[in-house]
Amino acid sequence: MSNNPAMHLADNIGHKDIKVEPIRAGFGRGLEEAGRRDERVVALCADLTDSTKMGAFAKAFPERFTQIGIGEQNLVTVGAGMAAMGRIPFVSSYAAFSPGRNWEQIRTTIALNDQPVKIIGSHAGVSVGPDGATHQMLEDMAIMRVMPNMIVLAPGDSVEAEKATLALANNGKPSYMRLAREGTPVFTTVNTPFEIGKAYVMREGTDVTLIGTGTMTYQCLVAAKILAGDGVSAEVLHVPTIKPLDAKTILASARKTGLVVTAEEAQAAGGLGGAVSELLGSELPTPVRRVGMQDRFGESGDPDELLKVFGLTGTHIAMHAHEMIDKFRS
């Protein structure tokens, strides 16, 4: 039992020496490369250019960078106007403000209006840390996933975020991508496949399926390793695209294992856990445990401390898997 060789994952998953890098850094590299490949690509930011990693693009292509100031409603509506003129706008802020504050503008002028604006929400999740609950966006997955015509991505590490950014530049659709602030272990490699709309079997198993997205996929891989030590064979799915959901891959795994644990650094309601539960509820009733924030806000603290406090670690995911097995297999 080990990781799926077809996924070309890093070989030191679960070890202390694994490379760590903020997911947003991959976005910054991808955006600069997307700008190099296609001159229609433009970037707009709401006074958070460096922390959302738009700086490299702004420096390389100053004539294609637009500084909006602190106005997230203006950010997305100016972006919608640029898209209408044939540009491919990436608009970035913190997820708490965009799509947190400007959801209706996104709904009307981007989603219903079908303009291919790429909304980048950085600093999502409790791992934002000391800034506290106001800045720890946890509801973005739920509010964006229910919007028709919207693609929703949560890449698992910086390497995947780079690929996802390049894919977004070419997908021609209104899209949202969430990024995290803190360093996340880089568990994928340049050879790991990525395609919008695909879920990936990162590790094959037979007893329980762990489904992760964003920062939590790595924790699912850690959990699988722990479970293997306990004699439990866990399958790990990585779902970087929350919408459209790769139903086929998820159903196949659930059919095989019969038990599912989902994990996301977001509200456990409405996001990945919600999407998987909706799918299984109608197609293949299967017990689902949703690991995530349990209908509460975060608070200030050290990122690692907060992830432990709120039960968002591989150890916690492994514990949930054991509980599921005890409850449904005894």
Next chain:
Amino acid sequence: MAYTISQLEAKANAIRQDIIKMLEHAGSGHSAGPLDLTDIFTALYFAVMKHDPKNPDWEERDILILSNGHTVPVRYATMANAGYFDRKELMTLRKYGSRLQGHPERTKLPGMETTSGPLGSGLSQAAGMARALQMAQNHTRWVYCVTGDGELDEGNIWEGAMFAAKYNLHNLIAIVDRNNIQIDGNTEDVMPLEDLRAKWEAFGWHVLEIDGHNIESIIDACSMARAIVEKPTVIIAHTIPGKGVPFMEYDYHWHGAPPNSEQAKEALQKLRTLNGKIRGEHE
């Protein structure tokens, strides 16, 4: 072809009649705004804008963003009269399956440049378009944006206003329908906008004020706005809500209501006779 002012006035009258008919047939919708914007839309579509009804996606066209989407009957009626589609289709307004949605949707109707209805987001979209043209160093296309006055309550408008001034988007021309009403009453009671000219000037815009029912003034103001390259220009067009139908004029209750069949009959009679000044064609 170029039209004379009296020909344009006749077109505006015909468009007002279409608005009354479509609203009556729809049984819901807004009356006051479309009627008070008719002279502006007539000027824009028949004298001001570069556009081609037979080629709505023409790459050299000027762009018109309607920010206050609830007034869209005036745009539908003007587009139909300009030849974008058959006037018969106007009677499908607000009906299931129609391209003429209650609030406009870009993806449904060619020539509708954006989807709008929720107020306050049109100016920023127009500014984004103007900025995209500026990036492309295009100096031959113009972006017009019609907004209501009540919607100036929205913060998004002033974010867009600051943005347009920052980048000197003088290829953007905003037209504010200053009819002084919104759903709950007069604008100055609901949320005072004055000193409106000073507000726009303070935000870095050049301001023109006109009689929004004088078609010659509208055309002239748009020409002047295109000639001003130091700043974006806003035209504050003073209008009479419900213009052309005496029992609707100045009455905010007609903001969000359609005429019933009796009222429509009377309204059409008033429009055909220019409120009794001429003998109606059917009398």
